Amino acid sequence: MMIPTSHYLFLSLGLFTIGVIGVVTRRNVIIILMSIELMLNAVNINLVAFSRLVGSAEGHVFAIFVITDAAAEAAVGLGIIIAFFRNRETLLGDEMDLLKW
Amino acid sequence: MQTLINFVISIWVQLVCALVIVAVLPLVAGYIVLMERKVMADMQARLGPMRVGPHGLLQPIADAVKLLLKEDIIPDEADKGIFWIAPLISVTAGMLAMSALAIGPWFQIADLNVGLLFVVGIGALGIFGIVLGGWSSNSHYSLLGALRSAAQLVSYETAAGLAIVGALLLAGTLSTREIIETQEDYGVWFVFAAPVGFFIYVVASIAETNRAPFDLPEAESELVAGYMTEYSGFRWALYFLAEYTNMVVVASIATTLFLGGWLRPFAGTTAFNFLDGFPSLLMLVVAGYCFYRAPKQPVKIQKMFLVVVAGLFILVAAIFAAPLMAPAGSLVASAKPGLHGAFWFLLKVGLYLYLFMWLRFTFPRYRFDQLMRLGWQFLIPLSIVNVMGIGLALVLHRQLGWSHWTAFPLTTILTLVVAGMLASAGAKKDKEHAVVGEEA
Amino acid sequence: MLDQIVFYFFATLAVISAVLVVTRRNVVQSAIFLITALLATAGIFLQLHAEFLFIVQVILYAGGIMVLFVFVIMLINMDVSLHQVQFNRQWWLGLLLALVLGAQLTVAIAVGRSGLPLGEPAPATALEPSTQLVGRVLFSEYMLPFEIASILLLVAMIGAVVMAKKKV
Numbered sequence: 001m002m003i004p005t006s007h008y009l010f011l012s013l014g015l016f017t018i019g020v021i022g023v024v025t026r027r028n029v030i031i032i033l034m035s036i037e038l039m040l041n042a043v044n045i046n047l048v049a050f051s052r053l054v055g056s057a058e059g060h061v062f063a064i065f066v067i068t069d070a071a072a073e074a075a076v077g078l079g080i081i082i083a084f085f086r087n088r089e090t091l092l093g094d095e096m097d098l099l100k101w
Numbered sequence: 102m103q104t105l106i107n108f109v110i111s112i113w114v115q116l117v118c119a120l121v122i123v124a125v126l127p128l129v130a131g132y133i134v135l136m137e138r139k140v141m142a143d144m145q146a147r148l149g150p151m152r153v154g155p156h157g158l159l160q161p162i163a164d165a166v167k168l169l170l171k172e173d174i175i176p177d178e179a180d181k182g183i184f185w186i187a188p189l190i191s192v193t194a195g196m197l198a199m200s201a202l203a204i205g206p207w208f209q210i211a212d213l214n215v216g217l218l219f220v221v222g223i224g225a226l227g228i229f230g231i232v233l234g235g236w237s238s239n240s241h242y243s244l245l246g247a248l249r250s251a252a253q254l255v256s257y258e259t260a261a262g263l264a265i266v267g268a269l270l271l272a273g274t275l276s277t278r279e280i281i282e283t284q285e286d287y288g289v290w291f292v293f294a295a296p297v298g299f300f301i302y303v304v305a306s307i308a309e310t311n312r313a314p315f316d317l318p319e320a321e322s323e324l325v326a327g328y329m330t331e332y333s334g335f336r337w338a339l340y341f342l343a344e345y346t347n348m349v350v351v352a353s354i355a356t357t358l359f360l361g362g363w364l365r366p367f368a369g370t371t372a373f374n375f376l377d378g379f380p381s382l383l384m385l386v387v388a389g390y391c392f393y394r395a396p397k398q399p400v401k402i403q404k405m406f407l408v409v410v411a412g413l414f415i416l417v418a419a420i421f422a423a424p425l426m427a428p429a430g431s432l433v434a435s436a437k438p439g440l441h442g443a444f445w446f447l448l449k450v451g452l453y454l455y456l457f458m459w460l461r462f463t464f465p466r467y468r469f470d471q472l473m474r475l476g477w478q479f480l481i482p483l484s485i486v487n488v489m490g491i492g493l494a495l496v497l498h499r500q501l502g503w504s505h506w507t508a509f510p511l512t513t514i515l516t517l518v519v520a521g522m523l524a525s526a527g528a529k530k531d532k533e534h535a536v537v538g539e540e541a
Numbered sequence: 542m543l544d545q546i547v548f549y550f551f552a553t554l555a556v557i558s559a560v561l562v563v564t565r566r567n568v569v570q571s572a573i574f575l576i577t578a579l580l581a582t583a584g585i586f587l588q589l590h591a592e593f594l595f596i597v598q599v600i601l602y603a604g605g606i607m608v609l610f611v612f613v614i615m616l617i618n619m620d621v622s623l624h625q626v627q628f629n630r631q632w633w634l635g636l637l638l639a640l641v642l643g644a645q646l647t648v649a650i651a652v653g654r655s656g657l658p659l660g661e662p663a664p665a666t667a668l669e670p671s672t673q674l675v676g677r678v679l680f681s682e683y684m685l686p687f688e689i690a691s692i693l694l695l696v697a698m699i700g701a702v703v704m705a706k707k708k709v
Contacts, residue, residue: 017643022563024635072697079704222600
């Protein structure tokens with residue numbers, strides 16, 4: 001017995017919501033970045049589930065591009081965090097509120 | 102319940118293979134350590150472990166018992182959960198990677214569609230075991246060693262992956278079983294079609310497993326023992342097991358992809374069928390040597406042990422010879438591919454491991470910046486050029502109809518020319534840095 | 542039946558790991574749980590017969606991006622953050638909005654199940670092996686996005702190196 005596609009969509013929805021909660025609720029910037037990765041993963045599950053439903057490879061290809069973009073974004077985001085940490089010694093999103101001191 | 106039983110019955114071969122790997126691999130890793138000590142001794146003109154058991158053959162058992170009984174010290178400030186789980190991650194990654202490898206035509210747990218990439222990728226997850234272990238020890242030496250080791254692993258993973266891609270262009274498939282079958286169809290092992298790729302993979306795999314000359318992160322004179330400093334007793338044994346399992350995995354990948362897997366040399370030509378007798382011959386030679394050494398042992402029990410070992414080798418020789426002697430088509434004769442295939446695979450893996458040990462005891466250690474420069478500025482460009490070269494050779498051979506005796510050697514020579522250019526550029530930079538006196 | 546066991550196991554693991562990522566105080570523990578969540582997602586890809594995507598997820602996401610995260614976490618001293626307040630002042634509003642979003646999408650999926658064939662399982666026609674299929678489509682129809690992605694990675698690499706250097 002195969003799994004109905006809506007089950008995958010509900011799973012993807014659950015992961016996405018947890019990711020959103022992480023982004024809007026936590027103060028630590030690194031955890032916010034990790035929650036963004038969770039959201040991107042949820043999107044990937046969605047894409048692959050639909051790709052299997054329709055029977056074509058576009059979903060897989062799109063998912064590969066999403067993973068590539070997630071890697072690029074994580075690299076640049078962590079670079080920004082390191083640069084900011086060197087200047088301000090803080091990792092909390094609340095305290096990153098002044099552009100130039 | 103019935104479906105569960107049916108399911109277990111349908112995968113019993115895989116379950117047996119998995120059990121063999123999990124149970125036998127630690128013992129095999131122990132004996133690889135003994136082999137390394139004996140080879141080291143041989144290259145240093147001495148004898149190595151000789152006391153425990155005749156010729157030191159029971160040394161791994163003694164070592165295992167010692168490590169199990171040692172006191173388990175956990176640093177006070179260490180993060181206990183991560184300290185506990187880090188060696189497990191390394192061991193699990195190593196053993197899981199063995200599951201997609203085909204040791205003989207009958208010994209494979211999972212013939213995945215993406216088998217080779219699975220082995221490489223899961224092997225790469227072992228980095229977490231190293232980094233988390235070094236970090237959770239709460240010690241500067243451990244953290245530095247862990248970060249250096251992880252940086253080295255990540256750098257050489259790219260070069261190894263690109264070298265694998267070069268050979269995969271020839272194979273046309275990622276499944277480990279089909280790669281070997283493709284080599285059987287072509288009649289030539291891929292090492293002869295892509296020798297530069299094989300060389301890159303050998304160097305990258307030495308760096309991947311933290312072996313000398315790339316073992317700065319765990320050298321005793323450098324960072325105590327790197328990320329393993331604070332681990333003692335059985336936890337350290339798990340890290341050690343993970344390292345030797347990684348060595349076996351890397352050797353298996355090279356054997357599958359470059360050295361023809363379970364194929365006999367000249368597997369296709371029937372003129373060389375006499376090579377089928379080689380397994381039995383090798384076992385008989387070893388048995389003969391054991392008989393020769395038996396009278397020279399000082400103690401009677403060691404004499405008897407060696408005679409028993411010789412008897413075991415003769416038994417194994419008989420097992421290898423049986424499918425050849427039995428009439429064709431019988432049950433015994435049909436065991437030939439499985440048995441002989443496993444023998445050839447393990448022989449090639451053993452030779453690759455001997456190469457590792459040979460290199461360890463020949464070359465001095467690379468400094469960390471030299472290591473990173475070798476990885477990023479020599480191996481990665483060379484592996485990219487290698488992929489382009491093999492692509493060119495395939496285009497020349499398949500589209501333009503050149504014979505493969507001209508296409509492949511031509512591209513190999515072109516790649517070697519590029520390698521020479523890269524090496525001379527690197528040497529010039531090395532000389533500049535040595536003169537100016539600064540590091541990169 | 543095996544399908545269902547595998548799917549529910551990985552789905553539960555993914556959701557539990559995700560919740561733990563978002564709620565841990567220690568950043569390293571969050572990173573470890575994110576690795577588990579990513580591996581569970583890879584398991585779901587494998588269950589969907591997307592083998593190439595499974596291994597790409599393991600190698601790139603769990604073996605690449607998470608190594609980067611763990612490196613950065615270890616290079617930055619996080620001891621201070623263990624004693625700070627973890628959730629920001631308007632956490633209740635964020636939680637409410639996220640739950641509203643979740644509820645909206647749940648209703649959308651539940652109601653729309655009958656429109657598209659979402660309620661039924663996917664057709665049993667097997668696609669050709671995943672790697673060949675993805676490779677063929679990626680290098681013929683989607684060649685332009687592929688090249689743009691490679692330029693994007695180059696830009697990101699240069700950007701990250703410049704950003705993290707000590708003196709520019």
